[in-house]
Amino acid sequence: MLRVAVVRFPGSNCDFDTLHSAQRAGTQAYFVWHRDTDLQGADFVLLPGGFSYGDYLRSGAIARFSPIMNAVQRHAEDGGPVLGICNGFQILCEAGMLPGALMRNARLTFASRPVSIRVEQTDTAFTNQYEEGAILRMPVASGDGRFVADPETLRRLEAERRIVVRYVRPDGSAANGENPNGSLHDIAGICNGGGNVVGLMPHPDRASDPALGPALGAGFFTSMLTWDHVAKGAR
Amino acid sequence: MSYRVHVRVVPRAGLLDPQGQAVEHALSALGFQEAGSVRIGKAIELEVRARSREEAEQAARRMCEKLLANPVTEDYSLEVES
Numbered sequence: 001m002l003r004v005a006v007v008r009f010p011g012s013n014c015d016f017d018t019l020h021s022a023q024r025a026g027t028q029a030y031f032v033w034h035r036d037t038d039l040q041g042a043d044f045v046l047l048p049g050g051f052s053y054g055d056y057l058r059s060g061a062i063a064r065f066s067p068i069m070n071a072v073q074r075h076a077e078d079g080g081p082v083l084g085i086c087n088g089f090q091i092l093c094e095a096g097m098l099p100g101a102l103m104r105n106a107r108l109t110f111a112s113r114p115v116s117i118r119v120e121q122t123d124t125a126f127t128n129q130y131e132e133g134a135i136l137r138m139p140v141a142s143g144d145g146r147f148v149a150d151p152e153t154l155r156r157l158e159a160e161r162r163i164v165v166r167y168v169r170p171d172g173s174a175a176n177g178e179n180p181n182g183s184l185h186d187i188a189g190i191c192n193g194g195g196n197v198v199g200l201m202p203h204p205d206r207a208s209d210p211a212l213g214p215a216l217g218a219g220f221f222t223s224m225l226t227w228d229h230v231a232k233g234a235r
Numbered sequence: 236m237s238y239r240v241h242v243r244v245v246p247r248a249g250l251l252d253p254q255g256q257a258v259e260h261a262l263s264a265l266g267f268q269e270a271g272s273v274r275i276g277k278a279i280e281l282e283v284r285a286r287s288r289e290e291a292e293q294a295a296r297r298m299c300e301k302l303l304a305n306p307v308t309e310d311y312s313l314e315v316e317s
Contacts, residue, residue, distance in 0.1 A: 182251060
């Protein structure tokens with residue numbers, strides 16, 4: 001059975017949703033604490049949403065220096081898959097494991113509502129169960145969700161097809177900037193060059209159990225079962 | 236020796252600063268039409284133990300690069316009290 005570590009930071013609040021989603025997908029998922037230094041033989045690492053360290057200084061800025069993050073970085077450098085959801089995405093950007101940064105939402109509101117996103121890259125550890133172009137609906141819940149990066153980084157993300165999910169209108173047409181938080185290029189989630197590190201602001205963990213509505217986010221977790229990272233490492 | 240250091244962190248020019256915009260609108264609504272280009276950042280004050288002022292400034296600069304400012308989105312400046 002796949003071993004999946006869900007990292008808990010002080011202030012994580014989607015840790016149980018994420019654990020449940022991973023277990024529901026058929027993995028052996030377990031918690032590790034931010035002060036731990038060992039991932040206990042994890043095949044996959046999930047960084048859940050929440051408000052680690054109260055979002056003090058900047059969202060994710062302090063969590064990225066947690067002892068466990070050394071192990072997470074080594075895991076990713078060896079090609080090990082890491083998914084950051086919401087605050088987890090912010091932590092990955094602060095740690096430099098993904099480019100760019102998440103800034104305060106453009107319209108000064110905490111965006112907490114369902115959004116529509118389009119899957120644009122399926123060759124990743126967490127989206128290989130989706131069809132390219134699939135439109136998913138799941139919640140965002142963030143105050144610092146506006147993805148920004150310098151023009152050269154944006155150009156590379158587009159050229160290398162590393163924008164994994166993009167905000168769209170509910171009918172699937174382009175949002176053209178009318179997205180929940182003002183993200184540049186309507187970016188909802190990106191990956192690293194190898195496709196093993198993925199971060200996104202929307203919450204697949206809150207849309208992965210049919211008991212709670214359409215489980216369109218479940219594919220992020222079932223994709224772990226079908227990711228052959230040895231073969232994909234050469235991408 | 237201990238040196239008092241003042242660090243200013245502001246969102247990089249050209250990046251949307253919604254807090255600054257909202258405050259600018261509020262100032263305008265209060266009749267302060269003369270206010271513009273409002274940017275909102277952070278002021279961080281700290282004491283740095285060092286053998287000299289230069290050493291304190293170098294240490295503070297390393298703190299900014301590593302943690303206090305995000306090089307992707309923010310610029311910083313710092314001042315060491317004499």
